Amino acid sequence: MKELINKWYRNHALIYKLLLLLSTTFFIVYLFPKTGKFRYSFEKGKPWQSENLYSPFDFAIKKSESQLEKERETVISNSEVYFEIDSEVAASVKDSYLQKFNAVFKDSLTGFEDRVLLFKVGQNALKYLYQHGILNSVFNYPDNQDVILVENNKELNRIQFGELIKQSEIRSYLERLLNQNNLTKYNKEFLALFFDLIEGNASFNKSLTNKALEAELSKVSPTRGVVSEGTLIISKGQVVEEGQYNILNSLKSEYESQVWSSNSYNWVIVAYTLLVALTLLMLLLFLRKYRPKVFENNTKVTFIFFNVVVMILLTTLVINYNSQYLYVVPLCILPLVLKAFFDARLGLFAHVLTVLLLGFIVPNSYEYMFLQIIAGIVTILTVSELYKRANLFISVGQITLIYIIAYFAFFVIHEGQIFTLKWTTFGLFILCGLATLFVQPLIYIYEKLFGLVSDVSLLELSDTNTKLLKELSNKAPGTFHHSLNVANLAEASANEIGANAMLVRVGALYHDIGKMKNPTFFTENQSTGINPHDELSPKESASVIINHVLDGIEIAKKNNLPDRVIDFIRTHHGTSLVYYFYMKEKAADDTVSEEDFEYPGPKPFSKETAILMMCDSVEAASKSLKSPTSTKINDFVESIIDKQVESGQFLNADITFKDIEAIKKVLKLKLANIYHLRIEYPE
Template sequence: MTKFFNTLKRYYNLTFKTLLFLITVVIILFLFPSQGKFRFEFQKGSPWKHQNLIAPFNFAIQKSGKEISAEKDSILNNFKPYFKFDNKIQKTQLDLFHKNFKNNFKNFANKNISKAKTNVLKTEFLTYCDIILNNIYINGVVQFSEILKQTKKGSSIIVVKNNVAEERDISKIFTPKISYNYIKQNIIKKFETNNKSSDKINFLNSLKLYDYVVPNLFYDEETSNKIKQNLINDLSLTKGMVQAGELIVTKGEIINTKKFLILKSLRSEYEKSLGSSTNYHLILLGQIILIFASVLVLFLFLYNFRKEILKHNLKTSFILLLVLLMVFTSSRVIKSDTVSLNIIPFAILPIIISTFYDDRLALFIHTITILLIGFIVPNGFEFVFLQFIVGIVAIFSLSQIHRRGQLFVSSILVVISYCIVYFGMAIIQEGNIREINLYNFAWFAGNGLLLLSAYPLIYLFEKMFGFLSDISLMELSDTNNTLLRQLAEKAPGSFQHSLQVASLAEEAIFKLGGNPLLVRTGALYHDIGKSLNPEYFTENQIAGTNPHDKLSFEKSAEIIIEHVTKGVELAKKNKLPHQIISFIETHHGTTQAKYFYRSFMNKYPDKKIDISKYTYPGPAPFSKETAVLMMADSIEAASRSLKVYTDKTINDLIDTIINSQIDEGQFNNVELTFKDINSLKNIFKNKIKNIYHTRIEYPEENK
């Protein structure tokens, strides 16, 4: 039955992983465009490397982005804004003027004019004022606004009056200020013929005709925007035609701007025709082959070089999820007309992977990802080359994140790399610095800012997938953390022992190859269980007092062993990562509490002993880091009991401890070679000798 379940479990894992990779292939295939891809690669400023190209069908030549942008700007700059004409305002204001004029003129006539001339002058004044006001209102009065300010001098506007649109010169349109000056000048011009005219001028000025001038033209934003958008929509995106059979470019010919636009137009039409043709199924088959091959290469790499990832479904899912996220983001951005592909921080992928794994895996995953994306982006070779260089820079500049500032520096280096590589490629293509698209540099700057999001993403993935980053290890290794402070206060001897073990293990892993920060952090926490019963451990006991003297050997062994089991419970209670808990579980492996085990055997040689009562629960170490910690822990503790520190005693002690652990099978699950074991022995020997070297005895001062 056990064999059946093991077989089922083995095939379940295989089936699940196969499904993961197949689902990845299907999702990427879904994200790929349905149309095919133009088979010729070309760059502006470079020679045509293929055979002479003949147009296979008629197609229109597309305008360049700059041409379309220039035409849009021209439309916007020459656009005539629309204004509504209000007919009622003119009549309302003239009626109000006539009403007020009667009273004002009556007062003026009583003082200055004979009764015979009153009616004549009244008619003259009223007629003249009506002419001025009507002339102003007929031309139109508008409140000065930003719309007029933006309209070019000498241009015109469109006035909609009684549902009829007519064009008017903007110089003929009145504003309140222009109306005021116009009225003043016309009054003076009309009545400055003799000295008696001053009374008439003063009277007309007192009427304040300008107070009756209010805007009757109002900007029609809705109509203006609608007409403006229609003009932009009607803008032709093409210029000229290429006929089927026409020679487009010859082999070796330098691709200038004109040829480049023709080739881009052909590529666009060609890919559209492929997407809607009967060849669609062949295109789909080709995409399946390419995607499947890429994902298969990824699987083979993990199988041959990173089997520990394939063993865990969660770790495998994490790798595939990152690849899918990058492909998905790229496919969405490519379809957008407003966002450039250069804004996507592709370097975030190798940064995140190298944080949890290593640089080699990060570079490989990054390469596979950009190769996949290279199939769907324009100018795939340029894209892959640019992202590959930037990815390497990101990995080398940030192989380990220990401080937040490192990510900021890396972002700056990534932006600089983008700019330099793009500048080099642009010079080759354009042949002129002035033709380089400067907006891309702004996109690269935005890319660098988005790259800073790697920091919170690392934390998010840590929690989601149970990873442990160097940032978290740095935080955990702070001796001011609660558990370490508790150990230092309650079991100072054990705390000092942990510090020494951390130093030994870190040095050994650094030279052997591994994660020094992980083993250091694990070493600091490996004995936290001793803080619960510190007095039962030698390093915390005061000379002459040993509570074990009052206990049986079995009970003493139980208390000693409990520092592992209770340490694990304490770690889980304080939510330490499982990677750190594994150091607590494995630092004694499945060995025995030898002191009490041997003491029992020596005292009761004829008694049968239950060895399980003296054996640590384990498990045995399973990685280089946990194995090195076990060695360092035993060596540091045993070295304190040496009576004489010489090269021979230290060498013999370390050889005996490590050989004993090997004989007991404690490292059977660890990939350690004999060369590694010998290297570790030498590292520990040199380290212990440096710790316990003979000090110089200072001579006493002669009295």
């Protein structure tokens, strides 16, 4: 049991990665649709590239959305409309007609014959107006629209809308009637009588109309015909015409929407799990082979997997809501974030794998994958210094332009023309570009959550007005000046060999902060000429010198410096000797142990930490140069760095001899400039 626990403990990091792989796989598979996936890809007007396709089962040919919409519009335009007739209104108007007529047309105003004729004209007018009904409001139906008149939900008559009297038509009708009977001199009184008398009795019955419309719309079939099992759908090499295209789309839709049996469903889950696990395993293998330091850090591996899952989750949510907004998801944030915290190669690799996983669930997967991979490559190539805001805006503009150009090209390939181009999709690409700008606050959030450091934070730390560097300049001004010189040398060296110049500069600025604890024990801070080491033994002096590394780590942690910066404090002396005091002790005692005068390490384990070690040693020792010449400087730099190489200080760093030679060249040139020397050329 004890052996099992020990084995578990020794491999706990690997076990964690295995659990992370499995949990991420299951979560992604949970997000994926659990339906079948149509195995063929096809385009209208293009040849069918696969083998002859026969119908695997009976299925209905679905109408296109445009066909269905056209049929629905036809049904709506031809649908019957219901109007409710209130017969009591007509009866009431006719009953009150005699009383109001007598009040308006008295014997003293009209002759007997005119009065009788006017009365009959009015009766005929009322009979005509209320024959079908008078509308109580304004409606915009065409005159040939079928109308059903009902009373108390009982059908009375079927007419056309034009047969119902509109209130705007009453005046002209009455004037025409009076004119036909030579009674125009009574126009004013007769019209006043009718407008005071007439009421609309035909009102729109919304409930019955909607029920009738729904019933008619429900009769619109979403399909047109059936393809029987075993029927040849399309032959290899045959051009996909309109008819075959609709049939293929119907088969695809039927295949992807069919309900799986429990046995088939389980197999689909297993298949998805295998593919997703294989993809994520490729990511882990990449980290193990090409980024071993990242692979060994479980926090960083978790961070990478977390970002992949977030992108897949966002895309899945958008697809479930409305797939037409698919390109709003700012997928290019993924390579940007990974490049900010790691490097471009890792960012692009993770981005491509994420796009491959999304290919399972997005519509038009080939087009989507092509667009996103091209956009990811452009992201990696264009964004060089993320901490510069202008660079990010320019890069986002370029990414958006690439999206638009690629989408335009695909649309022309599919449709063969540009007149039906969906301009709203370009708007989605612009929104995607704007969303990508969120990467800067996102990087800040990630730094706090995962304890990582990006170039943006390094830029802030490189400001010499920070609290810690101000304290260093006040307590140990000589050390501060030394750190600035080392930072300049290290940055130039890093640029020469393609290392992270910003990181090595920040590391150089903070590498000696431990000297603040006992500043006068270091020669660069001894302005009075008094050396406290004169009162100590060589071993005690060496202990004070060595402790500045441990003190620096302690101060850095108290001030929440990132681990990547603390690494420079740990390694800037590696496991080298405090040589001066070692030789002083050895002169008095031949049995002296090197361990008492050796820095605790570790040795530099990256290009950046190796650069700092070289630049720190050269800059510090250069103060002892007397009457420097180009030859002296060359020999001096060669001697110091060769000694570090021989003592194995760079064995753990991924730095080559070629890089070391390039760094030597930079240091020689910089020191020559510092001492205002000209390069001596051979005669």
